[in-house]
Amino acid sequence: MTDTTSTPTAEQPSATAAPENPYAAPRTESSAPASASNGFSIASLVLGIASIPTGWAIAGILAIVFGFLARSREPQGRTMSTWGIVLGFVGTFGWLVVAILGFAIAAPFALWGMGFGWGPDFFDVF
Template sequence: MTTLTDSATQAPFTEPNPYATPAAENRGFSISSLVLGLVSIVASYTFFVPAIGLVLGIMALNREPAARTMAIWGIVLNAVMLAGAVLATLGFLVFGLAMLPFAFL
């Protein structure tokens, strides 16, 4: 005598599979933020590189808790370089305006 059971009423296999590979962690935003932070040391005058790295680092804090350290370092590097670029630009602007009366002598 055979009995037929449909698969919808059976409980699924719930034991963990010891041979399953772990899912790859997504660390793209934090790595990008850190790399752009390092690149912004050289290219901070562009304003775009540190600004994009800062945004990616802030997004990585919310989305990637496993890569929090890289995201924080990216935020710190990008913020420091962005602030330095803004201060340097303001300094050059003030110096240029201060020297403007002497340009026509």
């Protein structure tokens, strides 16, 4: 009987070693690992949420700025930064929507009480 197993030599690669991928990026030992920090996107989302109930326009503006910074620097936090931008715009310009709705609701009552000669006056109804 002959021995069919042999120990690998320097020229012969080990059977258990994985072959090297020719398409893999070259490994560099000097580069630091990429950090998965979502600081700007989290700040954008928190400030966007806080700007709505508090009415602080500066929080909404900061949410918009941090959101756009996060979209360019943190691709993994894209969803949070998008929501931060949207909520920042709502918090900053939401007062404008509320004012327009308030005027639209109050205008008929103001015109009704002015008495232009058409329709009943306010006190004529009661």
